[in-house]
Amino acid sequence: MAINEILEMELKFLLVGGKGGVGKTSVASALAIALAESGKRVLIISTDPAHSVSDSFDLDFSSGEITKVEGVKGELFALEINPEAAGEEISKAIGQQVDSDQFANISAMPGLSELQGFGEDMQSIPPPGMDEALSFAKILEYADDESYDTVVLDTAPTGHTLRLLNIPEFLDSFLGRMLKMKAFLSNAMKMVKSLFGGNQEKDRTIETLEAMKEKVLIARDQLMDPEKTQFVKVMIPTMMSIFETERLVEELNQHMIPHRYVVVNMVNPDNKECQYCTHRRQEHLRNINYINSAFSNDDIISIEAFDREIRGLDMLFEFGKVLL
Ligand SMILES: Nc1ncnc2c1ncn2[C@@H]1O[C@H](COP(=O)(O)OP(=O)(O)OP(=O)(O)O)[C@@H](O)[C@H]1O
Ligand SMILES: [Mg+2]
Structure with missing residues (x-):
């Protein structure tokens, strides 16, 4: 079986990842179309500030609202999120109102920054990108x-x-308890202040953290279940892309995210008349041999470079046919 078995599965999440420019958006868009056409109700979400899903479909999804994709059989919806809407999106995600101060609190709180450095040297770790956080x-x-x-x-x-x-474990840890204690104390201070006629607003950081923990526990169950989640690794047949994918696999394994499909995109087509093309193709085929052995447990799908950009529904249908 190849990647088309995802059409038969009951996946809740299909994640697409890989190095910059390898074809992630094209693969995500083509798979979303195929899933919708197979009878699923599908939502494709992009948090890329460059509006690449709109560009890929050649349609406009930039309103920040969920938009039905016309021209596709079945039910396909698209959402492009503006990273500036971060606070609001995170409130929706954890089902609690998080105001901007509180969001700043949560993202800057000792909790999350410590969490990013969980067991490692914090200094060397940059914060996650807003697109991925969203x-x-x-x-x-x-x-x-x-x-x-x-x-x-x-x-x-x-x-x-x-x-x-790791938020649930973190919140149960010493640091997490300290964090809750800090929120509790600030709450108590506010109450004391209010006795003297100050404002009475309540700090809801504890409730927010608890809600987040519950949500993460639910999401984690689904993210670790190969029947519910698959992460599709997209790469091009160059050693640099292969190395990057090997590192990606380590991260995914560490967090137990199922990832059994590899798409090797933009393989140079055969063209005996062109020396450059022949050399590139030979190199790509050698690298594909390596990929076959390095990712021998995976389903590997190779796609040649098209002679045109993958843009607009017609090209996405064509790309999807090759992919599936
Ligand atoms: N097999 C292919 N043949 C020809 N063009 C392709 C192929 N796959 C993707 N492209 C084109 O390559 C460009 C990059 O593809 P895409 O936007 O899907 O990559 P990406 O990994 O999402 O990039 P980014 O990292 O910037 O988000 C686009 O112009 C797309 O149309
Ligand atoms: Mg993209």
Whole structure:
């Protein structure tokens, strides 16, 4: 079986990841179309500020609202999120109102920054990108929401973002208890102040953290279940892309995210008349041999470079046919 078996599965999340420019958005869009045409109700979400899903479909999904994709049989919806809407999206995800101060608190709190450095040297670890953090928030939002059969994420959370899956353990840890204690104390201070006529607003950090923990526990169950989640690794047949994918696999394994499909995109087509093409193709075929042995447990799908960009529904249909 190849990647088309995903059409028969009951996947809740289809995540697509890989190095920059290898064809992630094209693969995510083509798979979302195929899933919708197979009868699933599908939502494709992009948190890429460059509006690449709109560009891929050659349609406009930039309103920030869920938009039905016309021209596709079945039920396909698209959502492009503006990273500036982060606070609101994260509130939706954890089902609690998080105001901007509180969001700043949560993202800057000792909790999350410590969490990113979980057992490692914090200094050396940059914070997760907002695009990945948002896609993580979307996973939390849809994990216990039945509005769509399958949610396809064009910007899959990886590396540092996946560490957020450790939130439940973190909140139960010493640091997590300290964090809750701090929120409790600030709450108590506010109450004392209010006795003297100050404002009476309540700090809801504890409730927010508890809600987040519950959501992460639900999402984690689904993310680790190969019947519910698959992470599709997209690469091109160059050694640099292969090495990057090997590192990606380590991260995914560490967090137990199922990832059995590899798409090797943009393989140079055969053309005996062109020396450059012949050399590139030979190199690509050698690298594909390596890929076959390095990823021998996976289903590997190779796709040649088309002579045109994959843009607009017609090209996505064509790309999808080769892919599936
Ligand atoms: N097999 C292919 N043949 C020809 N063009 C392709 C192929 N796959 C993808 N492309 C084109 O390559 C470009 C990059 O593809 P795409 O946007 O899907 O990559 P990406 O991995 O999502 O990039 P980014 O990292 O910037 O998000 C696009 O112009 C796309 O149309
Ligand atoms: Mg993209």
